[in-house]
Amino acid sequence: xxxxxxxxxxxxxxxxxxxxxxxxxxxxxxxxxxxxxxxxxxxxxxxxxxxxxxxxxxxxxxxxxxxxxxxxxxxxxxxxxxxxxxxxxxxxxxxxxxxxxxxxxxxxxxxxxxxxxxxxxxxxxxxxxxxxxxxxxxxxxxxxxxxxxxxxxxxxxxxxxxxxxxxxxxxxxxxxxxxxxxxxxxxxxxxxxxxxxxxxxxxxxxxxxxxxxxxxxxxxxxxxxxxxxxxxxxxxxxxxxxxxxxxxxxxxxxxxxxxxxxxxxxxxxxxxxxxxxxxxxxxxxxxxxxxxxxxxxxxxxxxxxxxxxxxxxxxxxxxxxxxxxxxxxxxxxxxxxxxxxxxxxxxxxxxxxxxxxxxxxxxxxxxxxxxxxxxxxxxxxxxxxxxx
Amino acid sequence: xxxxxxxxxxxxxxxxxxxxxxxxxxxxxxxxxxxxxxxxxxxxxxxxxxxxxxxxxxxxxxxxxxxxxxxxxxxxxxxxxxxxxxxxxxxxxxxxxxxxxxxxxxxxxxxxxxxxxxxxxxxxxxxxxxxxxxxxxxxxxxxxxxxxxxxxxxxxxxxxxxxxxxxxxxxxxxxxxxxxxxxxxxxxxxxxxxxxxxxxxxxxxxxxxxxxxxxxxxxxxxxxxxxxxxxxxxxxxxxxxxxxxxxxxxxxxxxxxxxxxxxxxxxxxxxxxxxxxxxxxxxxxxxxxxxxxxxxxxxxxxxxxxxxxxxxxxxxxxxxxxxxxxxxxxxxxxxxxxxxxxxxxxxxxxxxxxxxxxxxxxxxxxxxxxxxxxxxxxxxxxxxxxxxxxxxxxxxxxxxxxxxxxxxxxxxxxxxxxxxxxxxxxxxxxxxxxxxxxxxxxxxxxxxxxxxxxxxxxxxxxxxxxxxxxxxxxxxxxxxxxxxxxxxxxxxxxxxxxxxxxxxxxxxxxxxxxxxxxxxxxxxxxxxxxxxxxxxxxxxxxxxxxxxxxxxxxxxxxxxxxxxxxxxxxxxxxxxxxxxxxxxxx
Numbered sequence: 001x002x003x004x005x006x007x008x009x010x011x012x013x014x015x016x017x018x019x020x021x022x023x024x025x026x027x028x029x030x031x032x033x034x035x036x037x038x039x040x041x042x043x044x045x046x047x048x049x050x051x052x053x054x055x056x057x058x059x060x061x062x063x064x065x066x067x068x069x070x071x072x073x074x075x076x077x078x079x080x081x082x083x084x085x086x087x088x089x090x091x092x093x094x095x096x097x098x099x100x101x102x103x104x105x106x107x108x109x110x111x112x113x114x115x116x117x118x119x120x121x122x123x124x125x126x127x128x129x130x131x132x133x134x135x136x137x138x139x140x141x142x143x144x145x146x147x148x149x150x151x152x153x154x155x156x157x158x159x160x161x162x163x164x165x166x167x168x169x170x171x172x173x174x175x176x177x178x179x180x181x182x183x184x185x186x187x188x189x190x191x192x193x194x195x196x197x198x199x200x201x202x203x204x205x206x207x208x209x210x211x212x213x214x215x216x217x218x219x220x221x222x223x224x225x226x227x228x229x230x231x232x233x234x235x236x237x238x239x240x241x242x243x244x245x246x247x248x249x250x251x252x253x254x255x256x257x258x259x260x261x262x263x264x265x266x267x268x269x270x271x272x273x274x275x276x277x278x279x280x281x282x283x284x285x286x287x288x289x290x291x292x293x294x295x296x297x298x299x300x301x302x303x304x305x306x307x308x309x310x311x312x313x314x315x316x317x318x319x320x321x322x323x324x325x326x327x328x329x330x331x332x333x334x335x336x337x338x339x340x341x342x343x344x345x346x347x348x349x350x351x352x353x354x355x356x357x358x359x360x361x362x363x364x365x366x367x368x369x370x371x372x373x374x375x376x377x378x379x380x381x382x383x384x385x386x387x388x
Numbered sequence: 389x390x391x392x393x394x395x396x397x398x399x400x401x402x403x404x405x406x407x408x409x410x411x412x413x414x415x416x417x418x419x420x421x422x423x424x425x426x427x428x429x430x431x432x433x434x435x436x437x438x439x440x441x442x443x444x445x446x447x448x449x450x451x452x453x454x455x456x457x458x459x460x461x462x463x464x465x466x467x468x469x470x471x472x473x474x475x476x477x478x479x480x481x482x483x484x485x486x487x488x489x490x491x492x493x494x495x496x497x498x499x500x501x502x503x504x505x506x507x508x509x510x511x512x513x514x515x516x517x518x519x520x521x522x523x524x525x526x527x528x529x530x531x532x533x534x535x536x537x538x539x540x541x542x543x544x545x546x547x548x549x550x551x552x553x554x555x556x557x558x559x560x561x562x563x564x565x566x567x568x569x570x571x572x573x574x575x576x577x578x579x580x581x582x583x584x585x586x587x588x589x590x591x592x593x594x595x596x597x598x599x600x601x602x603x604x605x606x607x608x609x610x611x612x613x614x615x616x617x618x619x620x621x622x623x624x625x626x627x628x629x630x631x632x633x634x635x636x637x638x639x640x641x642x643x644x645x646x647x648x649x650x651x652x653x654x655x656x657x658x659x660x661x662x663x664x665x666x667x668x669x670x671x672x673x674x675x676x677x678x679x680x681x682x683x684x685x686x687x688x689x690x691x692x693x694x695x696x697x698x699x700x701x702x703x704x705x706x707x708x709x710x711x712x713x714x715x716x717x718x719x720x721x722x723x724x725x726x727x728x729x730x731x732x733x734x735x736x737x738x739x740x741x742x743x744x745x746x747x748x749x750x751x752x753x754x755x756x757x758x759x760x761x762x763x764x765x766x767x768x769x770x771x772x773x774x775x776x777x778x779x780x781x782x783x784x785x786x787x788x789x790x791x792x793x794x795x796x797x798x799x800x801x802x803x804x805x806x807x808x809x810x811x812x813x814x815x816x817x818x819x820x821x822x823x824x825x826x827x828x829x830x831x832x833x834x835x836x837x838x839x840x841x842x843x844x845x846x847x848x849x850x851x852x853x854x855x856x857x858x859x860x861x862x863x864x865x866x867x868x869x870x871x872x873x874x875x876x877x878x879x880x881x882x883x884x885x886x887x888x889x890x891x892x893x894x895x896x897x898x899x900x901x902x903x904x905x906x907x908x909x910x911x912x913x914x915x916x917x918x919x920x921x922x923x924x925x926x927x928x929x930x931x932x933x934x935x936x937x938x939x940x941x942x943x944x945x946x947x948x949x950x951x952x953x954x955x956x957x958x959x960x961x962x963x964x965x966x967x968x969x970x971x972x973x974x
Contacts, residue, residue, distance in 0.1 A: 035589070039532075182406060184398040222431075233439070239424040240436020253444050256589030277425040281418065288414050295410070299403060317410070325413040334420045 010066070010363045011297070017290040018344060018359045022352075024271070024283055025345035026051060032255045032270040033263035033347065047263050047347055054349040062356035066364050073361070074308045077130030081152065084123030088159040091116040097163075103339070105163050115350035117160055117168040118341075121175075121319065122354050124156055128176055129311035132183040136307065139180070143189045149176065150193060161204065167326060167338035173197060175318040182314045183307075218336040234259040235266050235331045238273035239280075246276030263347045265339055269331045283345070287324045291317050297366045309365035316358045319343075444587050445598065451541055452579030454563060455607035457556055457570070459616040460649075460828040465556050466570065468542035468563070472525030474516040477592070478508045480535025490516075490536065493528045518561055519543045534591060544570075548616060550658035551623045554674035555614065555826070557774075558661045567672055569610065569826065572772045579607030611828040613649035618642065621937040622652040629930045630656050633894075634917035639805045640934060641676045642909040645813040645899070647829055648822030648836070650806070651907060651938070653677075678775040680802035681912060684877035685739045685923065686897045687760070687798030689848060690811065692736055694759040695747050696844055703733040703847055709742040717790045721745055733851045737860040739876060741797060748796030753787045756796055762839045763811035765803050769824045779803040798877060809910040812897045815852065816905030819845040849873055853902045856928075865898055865928035867936045869946035874898030874931060876923030881915065891915055896927035900935040901947055909934055 026048070033047035040046075073080075091097035091107055098106040098113060106113040131149055138145030153176050160169045177194055206212060221229030221236070238254040241247055252273045255262045262270045272280040298313030320343050327342040329335035341351040423429045424436070457466035474494075481487075482505045491498040494517055508514045519541065520528075529538050544559045546552075557568015565574035582604030586594045622640045630638055635656075642652045659671035673679065695701040712726030721741040727734070735743030748756065760766070766781030780802045782795065794800050803811075806824065814821040819840040852873030856865045861876045877895035880887035894913040899905045909931055916926040 039591075178406060182398070182402055184402065236424065237436045237440035237443070239421065240433045241440055242425045243433060244426060253440065253587055253595075256444070256587075256595055258443065258590050272421065272425065277421060280421050280425070284414050284417055284421075291410065295403075295407060302398065302403070314406075321410050321413060325417065328417050329420070332417070332420045332424060334416065 009367060011293070011366045014290070014293050014297075014359065014363055014366065017286055017293065018356070021283070021286050021290065021344035022055060024286070025267070025342075025347075026055065027249070028267045028271040028274075028345060029263045029347045031250050031252065031274060032267050034250075035256055036261065036263060039257070050349075051347055051352075054352045057349065058352040058356040061353050062360035065357045065360040068364070070306075070309055070312070070361075070365055070368060073126050073312070074130045074133060077127040080123040081127035084120040084127075085156065085159065087114075087116040088120050088156065088163075092159070092162055103163055103165065105165055112349055115348065117163065117165045118350040118354045120156060120160070121168060121172055122358065124152070124172060125175070125312065125315040125319065125358075127152065128179055129308055129315055132179065132311045133307045136183065140184050140186060143186070146180070146185055146189050146193065149180070164208070165339075166204070167340040170201065170338075171319060171322040171326065171340065173201070174322050175315055178318040179311055179315050183311060218330075218333060221333065231260055231266070232333055232337060235269040236333050238266075238269040239332060242273045242276040242280070244276050245278055246272070246274045249274050265327065265341060265346060266331050267346055268328050268342055271345075272332075284324075284328065287320070287343075291321050291324075294320070294362050297362055297369070300369055301365055304369060306365065306369065309368065313362050313365060316362055319358065320355070444589075445585055446588050446594075447583050447585055447601065448594075450582035450584050450600070450604040451563075452581045452604040453606040454542060454544065454559070454579060455577040455609040457577070457610045457612060459552075459612055459614050459619070460651075461615060461617075462611070463548075463616040465548050465552050465612065465616070466544055466546050466558075468544055470522060471519040471541055471543040472522050472529075472538045473518045473541050474520060474525060474528060475513055475537055475539055476505075476516050477512050477535045477537075478505045478514055479512060480592075481505055481533070482509065484534055489531050490528070490533050493531065537592065546661040548619070549662060550660050551619055551654070552614065552616070553659055553661045554655050554672060554676075555612070555653050556661070557672075558664065567774065568674065569612070569773070571774045573610050577607040577610060580605040613644070613647075613651065613825050613828045614653060615651050615941070617941050618652040618938055619654065621941065622654040622934055623658075625930055625934045625937070626654050626656050628933075629911075629913060629926075633913055633920065633926050635913045635915050635926070637670075637675065637914040639675045639679070639912045639914075640909065640930065641805050641809050642907050642934070642938060643806075643809045643813050643824065645816035645905050645908050646822070647825070648810070648813065649825045649827075649829055653806070674773065674775070675912075676805045677769075677771070677773050678777055678804070680777050680779050680804055681808075681893055681895070682799055682801065682879045682882070683803050683808050684798040684879035684893070684895060686808060686875045686877035686895050687801075688736055688739065688744055688796070689815070689852060689875050689897075690759050690763055690765075691744055691748060691756055691796040692732065692848060692851060693840060693844065694751055694755045695732060696847060697759070697840070698751055698755060700750070701732050701747065703731065703851055705732050706730070707732060707735060707743050707746055709735070709740050709746070712742065714742045714745050716745060716749070716793050717788060719790050721793065733854060734859065736851050736875070737854045737857075739861050744796050745793040748793050749789060753792045753795055756792075757781060760801065763814060764807060764821065765801065765811060769804075769806060769810060771824055771826050773826065777804050779807050799879070805910045805912050808895075808897055809908045812899060812908045812910070814839055815845050815848050816899045816908050817845075818842040849899065849902055849905070852899060856898075861922075861924040862896065862898075862928040862931075864924060865896060865931045865935075867900060867932050867939065869948050870900060870935075870939055870944070871902045871947055872898055872900040872931075872935055873902040874928070876928060878922040878924075892921045894921060894923045894926035896923050896931045898928075898931040898935060900939060901944060903947055906942060906944055907935075907938060909938070 029051050030048040034044040037046035038044040091104060096107065097104040098108050100106060105115055105117060107116055128149060132139065135145050153173065157169050157173060181190060218232060221232040223229060225233050234254055238259060241253065252270050254273055255270050259266055259269060268283065271283065294313050294317040298310045298317060301309035301313060323340050323343050326335055326338055326340045330338050341348055343355040423432055425433060428434055454468040456464055458464050487498040487501050491501045516536065525538050542563055546556060555568055557565060557570040559570050560566050565571040565577065583601040585598040585601055587596050587598060589595050622642065626638050626640050638656045640654050641650065644651050653676045655675040657671050659667040706729050708729045709723060709727045713720050713722040723740050723742050727738055727740055730743065760781055766779050768776060768778045782800050791800060810824050819842045820836040820838050822836040852875060853871055854860055855875055856862045856872055862874055865872060865874050875897055879893045881891035881893055883891065892915065894916050896911045898909050900907060911927040911930045913926045920926050
């Protein structure tokens with residue numbers, strides 16, 4: 001481990017966990033999309049090839065991001081936020097954004113499409129992590145410090161809901177609250193705003209009938225097995241078929257068009273069908289380890305006083321946790337149906353690029369912790385003081 | 389990179405609270421996945437698997453292989469070959485934009501196909517095309533047109549075609565026998581379809597087989613008594629006779645006289661069972677078993693039996709037939725010329741109406757009817773062949789002399805060609821009548837019935853042989869190298885106004901070889917044209933050629949090994965394409 005660590009200028013644990021999830025994703029997508037690709041594109045490897053291309057692009061972008069020092073992100077937070085909001089506005093413009101299944105979420109880029117909310121999520125993260133550093137004292141003492149990021153969050157949420165993208169909104173709001181909480185925001189105002197937000201989310205749910213329909217479909221999909229419950233039932237059947245070790249890679253029946261577009265948001269169901277409970281546990285375990293490691297990096301950064309790094313890592317950990325939990329929760333019927341990708345695993349370029357970039361930022365922050373020996377030496381002292 | 393660590397003092401409990409909250413998430417997921425995949429909870433694993441199977445597992449019928457019908461030597465007469473029928477769900481196919489590829493493959497036009505789909509708009513199953521050869525069907529299925537599926541079936545082929553068409557019959561497109569032996573032995577041949585399970589995808593395409601629930605039980609094979617070589621020979625000779633006589637229809641049937649097996653049975657007109665468009669009942673009818681004819685003078689052999697059994701006649705009893713005609717009631721039955729005083733044997737040889745009438749009036753109708761009935765005339769042969777006729781023996785209270793006389797020479801009753809052959813087989817089998825069999829038995833049945841004494845049978849054979857000799861009416865029935873016997877018949881056809889003067893049926897019932905009979909052949913030529921319309925002129929030559937070929941194929945050694953025969957026979961056998969007799973006998 002030491003030698004690998006020396007040769008590699010980054011944390012091998014994080015790197016290997018990320019790569020492992022991407023490998024699982026590639027295998028799962030290949031298996032889940034082979035029939036779909038053959039039927040729609042006359043090429044069973046159609047989605048695998050495209051996903052491989054996304055992987056290459058993502059790793060290139062992530063490598064680039066890795067060489068950018070954290071100071072740069074901190075300094076350009078506002079710029080990123082403006083860019084993210086611009087994307088969200090752009091996608092809503094008629095004729096620019098692409099409407100798929102009633103949601104206007106994609107910007108066409110030649111043969112590819114860009115999912116605006118994925119990038120917006122990333123930019124809000126950068127902005128918020130910086131804001132918490134710049135206005136830390138104000139945040140902890142006065143409610144005005146708390147109100148400014150709330151306004152930004154509200155704006156982005158409204159834009160996301162206009163698409164509509166309820167899932168991304170929830171992830172973003174929860175992540176933002178988590179980051180604020182971890183940054184030490186005043187408990188009274190925090191709890192007040194949080195209860196307001198929860199009330200707002202509930203109101204949103206009941207404002208749009210299709211969300212109510214989705215909610216009822218999730219609580220009892222068997223009530224309407226060929227209508228609103230169809231997709232979830234097919235997903236649950238995939239889980240049920242899997243048992244302990246699965247039906248074997250490639251042997252899924254649900255991917256034979258029963259589970260619509262099984263390689264995208266429901267790829268975990270096919271994975272669970274083919275590799276069973278053990279395969280599902282492997283993926284959940286990888287996520288737990290990855291997020292745990294990111295939290296560990298965040299805590300280290302917090303301890304040595306790298307506030308921006310800590311905030312960013314907390315944000316990344318929360319985004320990954322939220323998305324992984326919602327995605328797996330949705331496909332197993334634990335949560336109402338939401339179109340959220342499984343980080344590193346689901347098919348799709350935008351999600352993959354953003355996830356890899358986020359991981360690259362964490363890796364960079366972790367490396368900066370290591371190469372600052374004075375801080376490292378100071379760490380134990382800080383820790384003791386914090387506990388005292 | 390803020391310098392002052394004092395600012396970063398954030399209570400650690402916030403971090404640990406978030407960690408604990410985040411740890412709750414995977415715990416929830418693991419519990420949920422566990423209950424779905426491993427623990428058998430309500431609506432858990434087994435419920436889900438069952439629901440999945442309801443959606444994706446289907447049962448399909450495995451078609452059963454229909455038994456092969458073969459001739460006595462195993463030559464196939466009816467075989468089933470695997471084919472694929474294309475069917476469609478019109479509701480799905482109607483939604484396909486471009487039907488031109490499919491229409492092209494089905495050799496129709498897109499508009500015609502579209503119209504057909506519209507006609508069946510409410511249905512979920514129609515056949516696009518039945519019984520395609522598997523390669524062609526797979527090419528069409530490879531187009532992957534939604535809603536087009538293939539179904540495995542068997543198609544019946546008849547390698548011998550028209551030659552045995554009427555006897556074997558045929559099946560309908562669903563593989564059920566509808567005529568002939570295909571119908572008679574349908575239960576035996578058809579087998580029991582099995583069931584298998586397979587997984588289909590959402591589009592309905594079968595993806596993989598799970599297993600066989602119940603294997604298909606193939607039908608049993610059927611070995612017929614006919615010999616395809618003899619059948620071809622009979623067919624060829626009948627076609628030739630049709631051409632020579634200009635007749636409209638005909639039948640030849642040959643029966644193994646020891647076993648009662650039908651060795652050959654052909655009819656004209658014929659049809660091709662492999663291509664049945666536009667066929668008529670006249671072509672499919674197996675006339676040898678379904679059509680009834682008045683047998684005419686061929687019945688005189690049985691009148692002879694009645695005469696000999698009465699004890700008042702022997703074959704050499706003299707009867708005066710002068711002046712060559714006899715008046716019975718208001719009818720006059722003439723002979724071709726005045727034969728004078730001749731023996732009973734010669735009466736049969738010459739087929740003398742006067743002589744037979746005298747005998748009949750002397751015996752009365754009852755002994756004659758008894759003999760006819762004993763030989764099976766008027767009762768079913770019980771072969772089980774669909775549409776088999778029993779023929780008709782008259783049964784009346786009062787008999788006029790005319791009726792007694794005409795009964796004796798074969799009018800006023802009907803029989804099928806096979807019944808006639810069957811009746812003659814008793815003469816050829818030492819007086820024992822074997823039941824007729826259409827299936828190969830290979831040996832004499834034990835349930836044969838003696839109906840006349842062996843001595844009597846031998847006497848009749850002697851007379852029948854004389855019929856084919858120099859004084860007889862059937863000299864054209866002779867077969868070079870062998871002695872044969874038989875009896876001619878010429879009957880007026882019955883039309884709307886009774887018997888018709890210019891329409892005849894020519895018959896011949898023959899036995900060969902006469903010393904040790906092997907088979908009986910009945911030839912019936914319906915409406916021969918021109919002067920050669922009689923049994924001796926139209927039917928007897930056909931018997932000669934058929935018997936000659938049959939004797940050769942049955943490896944019966946010639947009984948007349950005279951060197952003189954060689955020179956006579958050789959040219960004749962050359963013309964018929966047979967092996968020169970010198971080689972056979974030498």
